[in-house]
Amino acid sequence: MKRKINLFMSLLALAACLVTFVSTLVVSYQTALTRMETETFRQASLVAAGLEEILELPADELRRYLEAVGNSDSSRVTLIQSDGTVLFDSSHDSSQMENHLERPEVQEALNSGEGTSIRVSATLGRQTYYAAIQLSSGEILRLSNTTDIVTSDLQRAVPALVLIILVICGLSVWLAHRLTRRLVAPINNLQLEGTENNNVYEEISPLLSKLGNQHAQIEQQIDELRQRQMEFDAITSNMSEGIIVCDADLQILSVNHAAVRLLGATQRDWKQESLVVFSRDPKFNQQARAAAAGEKVYYAMQNAEGAHLQIYFSPVDGENRTRGCVVLIVDVSERYAAEQSRREFTGNVSHELKTPLTSISGYAEMISTGLAQPDDVRGFAEKIHDEAGRLITLVDDIMKLSRLDESSPAELPFEPVELYQLAQDTVERLKQLAEKQKVELSLAGSAVTVRGVRQMLEEAIFNLGENAIKYNQEGGHVRITVGVTPEGAQVRVTDDGMGIDPNDLAHIFERFYRADKSHSQKVSGTGLGLAIVKHVCEIHGGVVRVESKPGKGSEFTMRLPIARL
Numbered sequence: 001m002k003r004k005i006n007l008f009m010s011l012l013a014l015a016a017c018l019v020t021f022v023s024t025l026v027v028s029y030q031t032a033l034t035r036m037e038t039e040t041f042r043q044a045s046l047v048a049a050g051l052e053e054i055l056e057l058p059a060d061e062l063r064r065y066l067e068a069v070g071n072s073d074s075s076r077v078t079l080i081q082s083d084g085t086v087l088f089d090s091s092h093d094s095s096q097m098e099n100h101l102e103r104p105e106v107q108e109a110l111n112s113g114e115g116t117s118i119r120v121s122a123t124l125g126r127q128t129y130y131a132a133i134q135l136s137s138g139e140i141l142r143l144s145n146t147t148d149i150v151t152s153d154l155q156r157a158v159p160a161l162v163l164i165i166l167v168i169c170g171l172s173v174w175l176a177h178r179l180t181r182r183l184v185a186p187i188n189n190l191q192l193e194g195t196e197n198n199n200v201y202e203e204i205s206p207l208l209s210k211l212g213n214q215h216a217q218i219e220q221q222i223d224e225l226r227q228r229q230m231e232f233d234a235i236t237s238n239m240s241e242g243i244i245v246c247d248a249d250l251q252i253l254s255v256n257h258a259a260v261r262l263l264g265a266t267q268r269d270w271k272q273e274s275l276v277v278f279s280r281d282p283k284f285n286q287q288a289r290a291a292a293a294g295e296k297v298y299y300a301m302q303n304a305e306g307a308h309l310q311i312y313f314s315p316v317d318g319e320n321r322t323r324g325c326v327v328l329i330v331d332v333s334e335r336y337a338a339e340q341s342r343r344e345f346t347g348n349v350s351h352e353l354k355t356p357l358t359s360i361s362g363y364a365e366m367i368s369t370g371l372a373q374p375d376d377v378r379g380f381a382e383k384i385h386d387e388a389g390r391l392i393t394l395v396d397d398i399m400k401l402s403r404l405d406e407s408s409p410a411e412l413p414f415e416p417v418e419l420y421q422l423a424q425d426t427v428e429r430l431k432q433l434a435e436k437q438k439v440e441l442s443l444a445g446s447a448v449t450v451r452g453v454r455q456m457l458e459e460a461i462f463n464l465g466e467n468a469i470k471y472n473q474e475g476g477h478v479r480i481t482v483g484v485t486p487e488g489a490q491v492r493v494t495d496d497g498m499g500i501d502p503n504d505l506a507h508i509f510e511r512f513y514r515a516d517k518s519h520s521q522k523v524s525g526t527g528l529g530l531a532i533v534k535h536v537c538e539i540h541g542g543v544v545r546v547e548s549k550p551g552k553g554s555e556f557t558m559r560l561p562i563a564r565l
Helices: 002-053 059-072 104-112 148-188 192-197 202-237 257-262 282-292 333-369 374-406 419-437 454-470 529-539
Strands: 076-080 086-089 114-120 127-134 140-146 242-247 252-255 297-302 308-318 321-331 415-418 440-445 449-452 477-485 488-495 543-549 553-560
Touching (some): 002 140, 104 114, 282 308, 282 321, 333 374, 415 454, 419 440, 419 488, 454 477, 529 543
Antiparallel strands (some): 076 086, 127 140, 242 321, 308 321, 415 449, 543 553
16 A cells, blocks of 8 residues: 555656646746737837838838848848838848738738737748738838747756756655655554554544454454364363364364374374374375265274274365364274173183083983983982082172173262171171181271272172182181271281282183182182172272282282272
């Protein structure tokens, strides 16, 4: 705008100077022409007055007078009879000149005594002004001057006029430049944050008011967008799932930390970077391009750390065309591991169920077919009874573990549970087994209350105590201790039995895992007791730990959060 104003004002100044120059020439020409006409007529009047004084003199004297007048300046003097015959002309031979009766100035002088005209002279061939006066003798005195006098004066004045015009033009351009800067400076210094404080032109006050309102609206919209962006970042940054938002050219608009971690990218700001640079996986980029083209796709992959990922690509549509895509990355490693564990559990259950069923079927077949001797039937019946009991126990443990898998802490009947009293009840239930195994069982500690499911906690303590008795030796000791530690409530079960091999310690809480296979054949069990203990602790927000040395015994410790009463 500044350049346009400056150019417009400069051109306006130049146009004004040009018009002034032309007008000056026209006015000067007209003024000079009028002055010449006046001077010519005045001179003609003076010459005519002189002639009136010497009309009685001889013709030669009159001729010399007229020649003297003609030689005195550039004026042409002509004396004409009333019939139009030229008697004298200061510039040409009068005898060679045509009759001048029809000349306008001569006709006018004959009619009114004075006459003037301006035309191209037939004799000189130039623009000429004529002034004619009739004498008392009836003759016509005519003086004339060509307009060359006027144009020559103007020609002498033109250089000075051009110089003046150039100076004026230069000053006008300079002033236009300065004036433009002064006009535009207040507009350039406008403060949109506070339009009411702008001291500018009254004419643009409505515009400033509208700009102020729009500026306030834009600021409000920017604040809202910034708030939404902060909320979006806060939500996505705390998501365990990875999320990436890209435009139609696969330029990253937003990416959270989970996506960077799951895809193994470098931790840095990836905004405005290409998705191809973010992930070097060709299939990943191929699926992203398909989503940017409007196709909804999905595929599974395993990252460098071995995590199993499910990746969903969804196009983002707007204004009847695809404007980008959203990538959702879900870590399904736990689900995959659970599925693997479920398959292994199913296989183990089938195997564990098959063994007692096979025994029961075999003994029953021998009895039904008469192959068993009458003396052996009782023994076979006892074995069938034992295997059936083992099968019932196994099914019971499987059902317990299944219920634990399906249970959600929010759905369970949590209540305050006093652990020492619960352990005391459990010891009473285990006394008969301890006496049978010839193991000394004792309880120590103090009262401590936790928030939990009584039946589950009792089952966990019972399983730990039962294992300590079964895998002990005659004359051994089992000690259950209940108390409080800085980590929370604690139930510790200690025995001095055979202990656990270090290679088995990492697996003893797995389902159907039984340490010391040779001894396990002599001890009845399902291999699910410790898995149930671990699951119960997890549901209650606690942990279970084990320390053991072969031949010296084991120590199992349950730690649970103390209830806030």
